[in-house]
Amino acid sequence: MNEMTEKPPIIWLNATVFLTTFLIAAVGVPLYAYHVGIDSSLWWIMLATLCYAGISITAGYHRLWSHKTYDAHPVVRFIFAIGGALALQNSALHWSSDHRVHHTHVDDNDKDPYSAKRGFWYSHIGWMLREYQASRYSDYDNVKDLQKDPIVMWQHRHYLALTLGINFGWPIVVGLITGDVWAALLVVGVLRLVLNHHTTFFINSLAHVWGKQPYTDKNTARDNGVLAFLTFGEGYHNYHHIFSADYRNGIRWYQFDPTKWLIRAFSWVGLASGLKRSSGYQVEKARLQMQLQRMQQKAQAAPKTLLETAQQHYDEMAVQLRHYYQARKKLLDTKAKKLREQVNMDALHAQVDELKQAVEDQRRHWKQLMNQLKQHA
Ligand SMILES: [Zn+2]
Numbered sequence: 001m002n003e004m005t006e007k008p009p010i011i012w013l014n015a016t017v018f019l020t021t022f023l024i025a026a027v028g029v030p031l032y033a034y035h036v037g038i039d040s041s042l043w044w045i046m047l048a049t050l051c052y053a054g055i056s057i058t059a060g061y062h063r064l065w066s067h068k069t070y071d072a073h074p075v076v077r078f079i080f081a082i083g084g085a086l087a088l089q090n091s092a093l094h095w096s097s098d099h100r101v102h103h104t105h106v107d108d109n110d111k112d113p114y115s116a117k118r119g120f121w122y123s124h125i126g127w128m129l130r131e132y133q134a135s136r137y138s139d140y141d142n143v144k145d146l147q148k149d150p151i152v153m154w155q156h157r158h159y160l161a162l163t164l165g166i167n168f169g170w171p172i173v174v175g176l177i178t179g180d181v182w183a184a185l186l187v188v189g190v191l192r193l194v195l196n197h198h199t200t201f202f203i204n205s206l207a208h209v210w211g212k213q214p215y216t217d218k219n220t221a222r223d224n225g226v227l228a229f230l231t232f233g234e235g236y237h238n239y240h241h242i243f244s245a246d247y248r249n250g251i252r253w254y255q256f257d258p259t260k261w262l263i264r265a266f267s268w269v270g271l272a273s274g275l276k277r278s279s280g281y282q283v284e285k286a287r288l289q290m291q292l293q294r295m296q297q298k299a300q301a302a303p304k305t306l307l308e309t310a311q312q313h314y315d316e317m318a319v320q321l322r323h324y325y326q327a328r329k330k331l332l333d334t335k336a337k338k339l340r341e342q343v344n345m346d347a348l349h350a351q352v353d354e355l356k357q358a359v360e361d362q363r364r365h366w367k368q369l370m371n372q373l374k375q376h377a
């Protein structure tokens with residue numbers, strides 16, 4: 001497969017769609033804007049359409065169907081199925097199947113459908129231009145659960161009609177309302193589609209190359225705030241590859257993850273339920289472990305005692321963190337169950353406060369240790 005001479009055949013349909021839409025967006029749209037003009041309302045409609053199709057991929061195809069990080073009301077699933085067809089990225093069933101293989105075999109050049117180790121171009125778009133994995137093209141064994149979702153199967157069966165209908169139908173409707181069908185087809189249709197495509201593709205290419213690896217270096221996935229901004233929060237890809245069952249990708253409040261915000265908002269109004277999160281303990285432990293591992297590699301010149309202290313501190317902290325997160329979870333669960341036995345709650349509160357204090361002291365000490373080690377790096 002890797003030899004230049006034995007490249008599999010080109011998928012002409014994909015190649016033609018990607019190339020012509022790109023050329024129309026890059027050349028046709030500016031020419032039309034210059035010679036005829038494009039009404040400003042169309043740009044706003046384009047942006048809204050871009051967001052709708054994009055979020056249908058991130059909140060629907062990705063976090064709902066590929067990873068089952070929450071359950072969604074049929075109305076929401078229907079809206080995502082239409083938006084996914086608008087994004088022109090194959091059916092939810094097919095997309096999810098590919099994506100699950102990507103997660104199980106990440107960076108495996110023969111199995112990962114868009115392995116980043118085969119280069120930027122391949123992971124971005126090249127993998128769709130040739131019959132690289134024709135053998136498993138209609139093998140849907142790893143998405144048996146999704147085959148039970150009637151909306152997924154309905155979209156899969158009628159995918160071609162849906163995608164053509166919505167990709168032409170919506171811009172034409174917009175054009176009839178705004179009075180310029182050609183401009184609407186160019187901007188809301190083609191330019192929007194090309195932006196949808198390449199921002200999603202960035203997750204397979206750029207998010208495996210550019211950014212930080214705070215949680216794991218066992219795969220190429222990176223955390224990147226700029227990409228998160230362009231992809232409705234999917235840029236926190238290092239976190240995502242290690243904690244893929246989490247409905248969040250950006251877990252901090254200041255991280256840009258509108259997909260997470262939307263899912264949470266849906267849960268408030270009963271349109272989503274069963275939102276899954278990783279335990280705070282596992283997340284913090286993974287981060288500390290990475291920091292320690294990195295320091296051990298970098299600061300080899302540091303005094304041995306300092307390195308030993310750091311290792312020991314990590315071991316102790318891991319135990320303490322587990323106690324703290326367990327106690328905190330117990331407190332939250334008790335609160336949720338509304339077991340308002342005053343004495344019990346007071347004791348729990350006191351325990352959590354005490355553990356929190358201890359953990360915070362340890363976090364401070366840890367930072368000092370890491371800074372000390374940094375000086376030897
Ligand atoms: Zn994923």
Ligand SMILES: [Zn+2]
Binds near residue numbers: 204
């Ligand atoms: Zn990935």
